[in-house]
Amino acid sequence: MKKMNLTLKCILVMSVIAIVSVALLAVANTFLVPAKSSGLNxxxxxxxxxxxxxxxxxxxxxxxxxxxxxxxxxxxxxxxxxxxxxxxxxxxxxxxxxxxxxxxxxxxxxxxxxxxxxxxxxxxxxxxxxxxxxxxxxxxxxxxxxxxxxxxxxxxxxxxxxxxxxxxxxxxxxxxxxxxxxxxxxxxxxxNGNVQKPEPEEVTDSDILEKLKAMTNSETFIKYPYKVNQQVNCVYVDNTGSVIIDALGAEGSFGGCNLLVMVDASSKTVLKVTPIRMDYQVYGEYDASGLDDPDVLTNHFKGKNISDIDAMEKYLSPATGATESSTGLKNCIKNALKNIDGFLSSEWGSEVQTNE
Amino acid sequence: MLLSIVSIVIAGLITNNIVLVQSWGMCPYLGVSKKTNSAVGMGLAVTFVITLSSIICWLLYNYMLVPLKLEYLQTIVFILIIAVLVQIIDIVLKKFSPSLYNALGVYLALITTNCAVLSTANNSINSDFITMLVTAITTGLGFLLALILMAGIREKSELSKTPKIFQGFSIALIIAAIMAMAFQGFSGFNIDVGSYKLMMMGGALWL
Amino acid sequence: MSNKMLLNKRIIKKTALGGILENPVFVLVLGMCPTIKASTNITDAFALGIATTFVLICSNVIISLFRKFIPDQVRLPAYIVIIATFVTIVQLFLASLLPDLNQSIGPIVAMIVVNCIVLGRAESFASKNSVLLTLIDCTSMGIGFTLSLLLMGAIRQGLIALNFSIFSTTAGGFLVLGLLMALFNFIMMTVEKRKMQKSRAGLNEEVE
Known part of the structure; x- marks a missing residue:
């Protein structure tokens, strides 16, 4: 009986000491953030x-x-x-x-x-x-x-x-x-004094213009500097009132991406998707490169709203096991869908709606 | 790759010797270096502990502390690993090699407080696995080398007459100083002329 | 009653002077590593001395406070965890608020956890004595350690400034420490001799 008491006591004491120490250090660690070297040395x-x-x-x-x-x-x-x-x-x-x-x-x-x-x-x-x-x-x-x-x-x-x-x-x-x-x-x-208050302007960048034209068959687009931190870069609208959101997505280390998402404003569903940039990595069998294709992406997401996207499978074919890349893409599309209302109710959004 | 391993080995054994150049591990060093037999046993035991603890600490740090963002627990975890390791060796030696166990005596438990072990473990996390492994082994062997050399000299100096105030640790430190100069000298360190003269005078006086 | 008070006062006095009479560096020969490494200049020496004293006092007071609750079997791991906790606090403090100092003595501060002084005092003193006595002992030891470090730091910094560059290396450190130890021994021996002469004179007086 006494022996068991001793062993229990030992375990108890060590546990108490360990817990108190770790707790104390965790608190100290949150307050004492290591100073980063900064400035000119x-x-x-x-x-x-x-x-x-x-x-x-x-x-x-x-x-x-x-x-x-x-x-x-x-x-x-x-x-x-x-x-x-x-x-x-x-x-x-x-x-x-x-x-x-x-x-x-x-x-x-x-x-x-x-x-x-x-x-x-x-x-x-x-x-x-x-x-x-x-x-x-x-x-x-x-x-x-x-x-x-x-x-x-x-x-x-x-x-x-x-x-x-x-x-x-x-x-x-x-x-x-x-x-x-x-x-x-x-x-x-x-x-350098180059940024004034951003104004909507016609799209002139040839790369983006090419992608936009392929999505809607229109010739001219206006770029609205509607920006949502880490979700939306800007919004493009053509002369028929179609809205294409330049959206960002991220997930872990391999899921960063930047997509053009054409959204149907009333149903808040995806119409078309064209990739601008995807930060995937081809790593062993985790090959997400097949997703870097407008037709593949559009096929996956066309007609879906946010809850539909949440119900999609973990990785999107043809990728197998590239969960982060797939999740990043899904996050990006969701970011576009999430912000369509915000854009339409912004100062520029009203311009777009009157166009239709 | 081979060239970098060779340079690590040379550094560990001589030019960056853990005791004589980096001055880690002084306490047990001064304590055990009186006799060559115990010196060898101690050196091998320390090499074993340094290698094993570096490996375990490296693995634990990279695969547990970092992913869980618990880097601030490094000190506690590392020293506990070393303490446990030494305890295990204590039990194993007691059972399988009582002669070595008795020869080391209290200094076996003191390996836990050997700065060389914890210092090597702390530095191990900055390298990749192979570099860490080679560094750990050569650090231990460097310790062994320094111990053997010191024991040899001290055994001889026991026989000669040393002034009373220098007896014990004082003379040991002075001998260590001379050895450290030699080891460091291999890395091309420039000792100025004034210091040289001082050393020569001191050496002559002692003799 | 007055006997007990006298005894207590003597014990307190002896403990308080422990930093000098039983100087951890020169007499007990503990805590060698930081003594060599951190004594190249006065700033490092002082900073390390204060850091070590902090860990020494905090950990030993706690150990003394709970000495009756810590079973003998888990004595060492318990002490180690307590000491390591305070060392980590000092490390976090340095990295956050004194990053320049951290560059020079960071790795040495990490070694306070294996500094024989801290663990040694915990084992031999804090585990057996009251909190008040432990506090006095640790403060005294800490001050003694810091002063020894400062002494070496001053000597080495002075010699380096006089262009004897060898004293910035480990070899120089060994040399200074060895010579200082010899000096310390010399002083102690002289004091002992004088004491013996005094008592012998006293004895002679009594005889006569």
Missing amino acids: DKVIARLQTFCPADSYNDLTDTYADEIEKFNSENGDNYSKINGVYSAVGGDNDGNNIIEADGPGFQSGIITMLIAFNGETISGIGNRTYDTKNTYWKDHVEPNWDNVVNYFVGKSDLGSASGKDLNTGATLSSNGILKAVRLAIDFNKNI
């Missing part, structure tokens, strides 16, 4: 010198603090945001901006990139840090860094690029880099 300056040489650099992060906060709340999240702005002083790059932006990395890590701009064109790119758990970076991105640099330098828009285009073999990290660079490009436009 010697390491960063040395890095800047390698791709944007200058006599010195100014830290403009405080000057643009308000813009950064606004931009981040509209476009960023915990893993992707703008961190800082620096400007090069003296030398060939005098006056150029360098934007520091975060993108999501491997295993919930963060990739911090430094992107140098000449006006609105990327003139150089480097990384500030990467998560040290990230052997993928060391093994894949770093050896192929030239590919990465060559890809970005000279571009002022990334269009529908996705991680595979960087040719590093580390698609996830590449997607993270892309996200950071996209944010940097947009933010750079902001502070």
Whole structure:
């Protein structure tokens, strides 16, 4: 009897100690968030010198603090945001901006990139840090860094690029880099004074125009800058009142996508789908590449509303086992359907309805 | 790959020796290095613990702590693993090799508080599996090497006359200092002339 | 009644001076690793000393508080978890609020959990004594440790500034510590000798 008491007591005491300790640490951990290295220090300056040489650099992060906060709340999240702005002083790059932006990395890590701009064109790119758990970076991105640099330098828009285009073999990290660079490009436009209050305008981008024409047989489209953070980029309407939503979707690491979804406003069902960008990865048998096709997607989603989509199977053929990609696509379509009412009741939506 | 393994081995054994260059593991080092036999036994035991604990800690960290976002429990989990490992070795040695068990005595339990073990475990999570494995094994062997060398010198110095104030740990530390200089010197470290002169004077005085 | 009070005062005095008479670094020869690693300059030395003292006091007071509730069999794992908890708190604090300091002493702070001083005092003192005595003992030990670190830190920083670069390496650390130990021994021996001479003189007086 006494022996059992002792063993029980031991277990009880150890459990109490363990629980109290873990609880205490969990509380401490939530309050004591590790400070991220930020701003200009010697390491960063040395890095800047390698791709944007200058006599010195100014830290403009405080000057643009308000813009950064606004931009981040509209476009960023915990893993992707703008961190800082620096400007090069003296030398060939005098006056150029360098934007520091975060993108999501491997295993919930963060990739911090430094992107140098000449006006609105990327003139150089480097990384500030990467998560040290990230052997993928060391093994894949770093050896192929030239590919990465060559890809970005000279571009002022990334269009529908996705991680595979960087040719590093580390698609996830590449997607993270892309996200950071996209944010940097947009933010750079902001502070270069190029963003006024957005107005609806006629679509001129040939890629998008081609896709839109294939969906409705119309010739002209108006782009309405109706934006819902991480759900809707903008809305296109043709001269017959057909509404095509430029929607975003995400799920895990492989489900990011950007689709054009033509929606029937009254029944809130899908009419047609055309992909702009899909962040899937071909990984073993998880091959979602077959879904990157307007006919395949339209077949899957035509006539469905939100509850129909929720009732769809876990992965969409021809993909087998690419659950995240399939879920990401479904999320994207749902985002379009969710926001059709919001668009129609917005200041621009009323314009559209009177057209019909 | 082979070249990086070779460089890890050389670093672990000499140029980045855990005791003489990184100065982890001093307490047991000074304690056990008096006799060569116990030094060898201790060194092998420590190598075993470092290797096994690094592997287990690496696996637990990457496949349990990180996915569950419990990285802040790293210290507690790692030291408990080491303590449990040492306890297991204690029981196993007692049963299968009582002579070694007795030779190590209290220092077996002290492997738990050996900074070298926890330090290697903490660094293991920064590498991939193979690098971690090679680093762990060579770190342990580096410890063994430093122990054997120290034991050899101390056994001899016991026979010569040492001034009373230097007896015990003081002289051990000075010997360690000279060895550390040698080990570090292999990595091309530049000791300035002034320090050299000081060392020569001190050495001459002692002799 | 007054005898007991006298005894208590003596014990308190002895415990309070433990940091010097039983200096963890120079006498007990515990906590070697951080002494070598963190003594290259005064800032590191001071920071590590304070961190260690914090863990020492917090963990040992708790252990002393609950010493009657912790069964002997689970003594060590219990102490280890308690100590490790406080070490983690210090680590989180450093990483969050003092990131620059964290760069230099981060890995060393992580080793406080295996610092022989903390576990050693828990085993030998906190598990057997009242909370008040433990508090005094730990404060004294902690201060003693910090002062020893500061001493080494000052010496090494001074020597490095005089361009003896060897003292920024481990070898230099060993050397300084070894010499300081010899010095400490010398002082202790001299004090002992004087004490013996005094008592012998006292004895002689009595005889005469």
